Each structure stands twice: as C-alpha cells, then as structure tokens.
Amino acid sequence: MDHLREIQTDGISNPREISRLAIDIGGSLIKLVYFSKDSSDHEDPLNDSVGVSNGVNGRLHFAKFETININDCLKFISANKLLLGGFQHQENPTNDRSFIKATGGGAYKFSDLFKEKLGISLEKEDEMDCLVTGANFLLKAVNHEAFTYLNGQKEFVQIDHNDLYPYLLVNIGSGVGMVKVDGDGKFERVSGTSVGGGTFWGLGKLLTKCQSFDELLELSHRGNNRVVDMLVGDIYGGMDYSKIGLSSTAIASSFGRAISNNNELDDYKPEDVSRSLLRMISNNIGQISYLNALRFGLKRIFFGGFFIRGQSYTMDTISVAVHFWSKGEAKAMFLRHEGFLGALGAFMSYERHSLDDLMINQSVQIPVDASCGTDTNYNPLERDLNETESMQCRVYQA
Numbered sequence: 275m276d277h278l279r280e281i282q283t284d285g286i287s288n289p290r291e292i293s294r295l296a297i298d299i300g301g302s303l304i305k306l307v308y309f310s311k312d313s314s315d316h317e318d319p320l321n322d323s324v325g326v327s328n329g330v331n332g333r334l335h336f337a338k339f340e341t342i343n344i345n346d347c348l349k350f351i352s353a354n355k356l357l358l359g360g361f362q363h364q365e366n367p368t369n370d371r372s373f374i375k376a377t378g379g380g381a382y383k384f385s386d387l388f389k390e391k392l393g394i395s396l397e398k399e400d401e402m403d404c405l406v407t408g409a410n411f412l413l414k415a416v417n418h419e420a421f422t423y424l425n426g427q428k429e430f431v432q433i434d435h436n437d438l439y440p441y442l443l444v445n446i447g448s449g450v451g452m453v454k455v456d457g458d459g460k461f462e463r464v465s466g467t468s469v470g471g472g473t474f475w476g477l478g479k480l481l482t483k484c485q486s487f488d489e490l491l492e493l494s495h496r497g498n499n500r501v502v503d504m505l506v507g508d509i510y511g512g513m514d515y516s517k518i519g520l521s522s523t524a525i526a527s528s529f530g531r532a533i534s535n536n537n538e539l540d541d542y543k544p545e546d547v548s549r550s551l552l553r554m555i556s557n558n559i560g561q562i563s564y565l566n567a568l569r570f571g572l573k574r575i576f577f578g579g580f581f582i583r584g585q586s587y588t589m590d591t592i593s594v595a596v597h598f599w600s601k602g603e604a605k606a607m608f609l610r611h612e613g614f615l616g617a618l619g620a621f622m623s624y625e626r627h628s629l630d631d632l633m634i635n636q637s638v639q640i641p642v643d644a645s646c647g648t649d650t651n652y653n654p655l656e657r658d659l660n661e662t663e664s665m666q667c668r669v670y671q672a
C-alpha cells in the first residue's frame with residue numbers, strides 16, 4: 275500500500291492549500307476525497323453561469339488505502355495536513371476543523387481511533403445517500419464519466435441531464451448494493467448480494483495464495499477459465515444446447531470441471547482459478563443486476579465500486595451478462611471514478627449542512643466546468659484513473 279501514498283502525495287504541492295476532506299471507510303478500502311486550492315488562484319467574484327460568487331479554483335484529489343492498513347491512512351492525513359482548512363484558514367486562522375464528513379461502516383467502527391489519533395470527530399453520513407449523491411454528481415458534472423464496455427470497446431456515454439432518471443446503481447464493493455435512483459436524494463435500495471468484491475478477493479486469496487488484490491487480478495489476466503469451468507459442450511458432447519439458446523462454449527457450471535476428475539487444488543494453475551472466480555462473480559452480479567432492472571423497468575445500469583478496477587475482463591463479463599439476459603434491452607455502464615462515489619457523496623454533503631463553524635459559509639456547487647485530468651497527457655480512452663487522478667473544479671461561496 276505504500277506506493278499508493280507516494281503516488282497521492284505527488285499531487286500536493288503545498289499542504290497548506292488543502293481543505294475539505296471527506297472519507298469513506300468500507301469493508302475493504304478507505305477512500306479519501308479532498309480539495310486543494312490552485313496556488314495561483316484568487317477568489318473570483320465572477321461566475322455568471324451558476325449565479326454564485328467567490329469561486330475558488332482547485333483540484334479534487336482521490337486516494338485509497340486498504341482498511342486493514344488504516345494507520346497508513348491516518349499517517350497520510352496527518353503528514354499532508356489534510357485536516358487543516360486551506361483557503362478558509364487564511365480568513366479565519368483560529369477556525370481549525372474539529373470534524374470531517376465520513377461514510378461507510380468504518381465511520382462507526384473507527385470513530386474512536388480518529389478521535390484518539392487525529393483528535394477529529396467523524397460526522398457520519400449515510401452510505402447509500404452518499405453513493406447516490408456521488409453518482410449523480412459525477413454523471414451530471416464530469417465529462418467522460420460514464421462509458422459502456424463491450425467486446426473490448428470502450429465508448430463514452432453522453433448523459434442527458436433531463437433524461438438521467440430512473441437508473442439502477444450497482445455498487446460492487448466488499449458486498450454489492452443495488453439502488454434504484456429516481457433523482458437527487460430520491461432512491462431506494464432494492465437489492466444486494468453478499469457475493470461481491472470481498473468474495474473475489476477473499477476466496478481468491480485462499481485458493482491462489484496470492485498476497486495482494488493486484489496480484490490476483492494480474493493472475494486472472496493470464497488464466498483460462500475453461501480449465502476449471504464446466505461448459506455446456508462438456509455436458510453435451512461438444513454440441514450447443516440451441517433449443518434453450520446455450521452455445522457449447524457457454525459456462526454451464528462455474529468451477530464444475532473440478533468435480534470431474536480427482537484433481538486437487540494444486541493441480542490447477544492459480545491463474546486459471548483466478549480467472550474462473552472473476553468471471554463467476556462478475557457474471558452473477560451482472561445477472562442479478564439485470565433482474566433488478568427488469569423488476570422496475572430500468573434500462574440503464576451504472577456500475578461502481580472498486581471491485582471493477584477498470585478491468586476489461588470484469589466489465590466485459592458484466593456487460594455480456596446484462597446484454598444476454600436483457601436480450602440487448604438494458605445497458606451496462608461503468609464510471610471512471612467507480613470506487614469514489616461514497617467519498618464524493620460525503621464530500622458533497624458539506625454543502626447540505628450549515629457550515630458556519632467549519633467553512634465560513636463556503637460550499638461546493640456542482641462545478642459546471644469540472645473536467646478530468648486537464649493538465650496531464652490525459653486520454654480518457656486509455657487511462658485507468660484508480661490511483662492518481664485529480665479533477666479540476668471550482669468551489670463556490672454560498
């Protein structure tokens with residue numbers, strides 16, 4: 275995890291310019307979102323497009339840590355002085371923060387630890403609320419946020435703000451939550467499954483003995499699931515079962531091949547096991563998602579959560595499942611800031627409350643000019659942003 279810290283510190287040129295931190299502490303990962311003011315920026319009273327004044331230019335930064343390494347996260351916050359208000363600090367130097375917005379189960383579990391180690395309270399925001407706020411924010415404010423992925427082709431989706439709702443939001447974290455979203459703050463958690471990212475990582479670790487999630491993913495790239503999975507053709511003597519629409523190469527039973535001989539786990543290559551597991555879990559989530567979309571007549575399904583990690587195979591499997599089961603009626607879409615929805619929602623929640631004590635009435639409006647990675651050689655078609663992205667944005671005074 276150390277490398278994550280190094281990468282993330284790169285973006286902070288002047289720690290005193292950091293302000294407004296929000297945190298999402300999940301079952302597997304801790305996600306941080308924080309704002310840094312551009313050092314050259316002067317508060318600008320002009321903002322004709324949204325009718326508010328005193329905007330501050332800066333960047334939103336994203337960082338993540340494994341929840342089991344929470345001490346690394348605490349050190350990162352401390353070392354980079356993320357708890358000190360940056361631009362508001364100059365105006366009122368005595369106004370140090372005493373709380374940060376936090377969501378996810380860990381906001382409860384680790385509340386005392388934050389108080390003890392950083393002297394800060396975690397102001398808890400509901401996880402589902404934050405997920406939806408984060409997703410709506412990204413879909414409305416960020417160019418090139420949502421994309422489809424089918425047959426290796428990534429295609430960005432133009433979001434029509436007037437025709438965004440309803441949609442199904444599927445967050446694949448440790449477990450999986452499925453939320454029907456009808457508008458800003460209007461949503462219902464309609465389903466979920468415990469077979470999610472934690473299952474892939476946990477089972478994968480036991481079966482392959484690999485040491486990190488990235489290693490498990492790496493293994494899956496090299497694997498062949500057909501060695502482990504039982505295909506329709508294995509059962510039907512190489513033939514399709516065309517009467518019910520199953521080709522001979524369709525998986526009839528994930529891991530089913532392991533019963534057909536006397537092989538032990540050691541007889542299988544870890545990469546084949548990893549690939550089969552990834553496919554099984556992705557396919558299952560795709561299918562359950564489609565069934566829930568069907569329940570409510572939803573055509574659009576947005577997938578978030580760090581299980582996805584921008585992985586072609588994962589996205590392709592989910593997309594194929596949605597496409598297959600819906601007969602092409604429903605569309606699977608993915609989000610570039612996949613794992614940061616909750617943290618972004620918590621960040622946005624500063625706006626919804628009185629910030630008198632905290633921010634001298636400063637609040638984030640949806641940044642109409644938000645765009646991603648503006649000053650790097652950014653190519654949204656090629657980059658996986660999970661680790662290093664920051665987003666140009668503007669914070670407005672209410």
Ligand SMILES: Nc1ncnc2c1ncn2[C@@H]1O[C@H](COP(=O)(O)OP(=O)(O)O)[C@@H](O)[C@H]1O
Binds near residue numbers: 473580
């Ligand atoms: N570096 C990583 N370490 C552990 N799990 C990871 C990592 N990157 C991606 N994952 C996957 O992402 C899942 C967690 O996704 P996330 O959206 O952060 O959920 P949570 O809020 O439950 O932590 C893990 O269960 C695992 O499948």
Ligand SMILES: CC(C)(COP(=O)(O)O)[C@@H](O)C(=O)NCCC(=O)O
Binds near residue numbers: 302379450
């Ligand atoms: C309990 C949770 C909301 C916690 O969120 P997470 O840390 O997994 O992102 C999630 O794991 C979940 O929705 N699990 C599925 C439980 C179920 O519906 O069966």
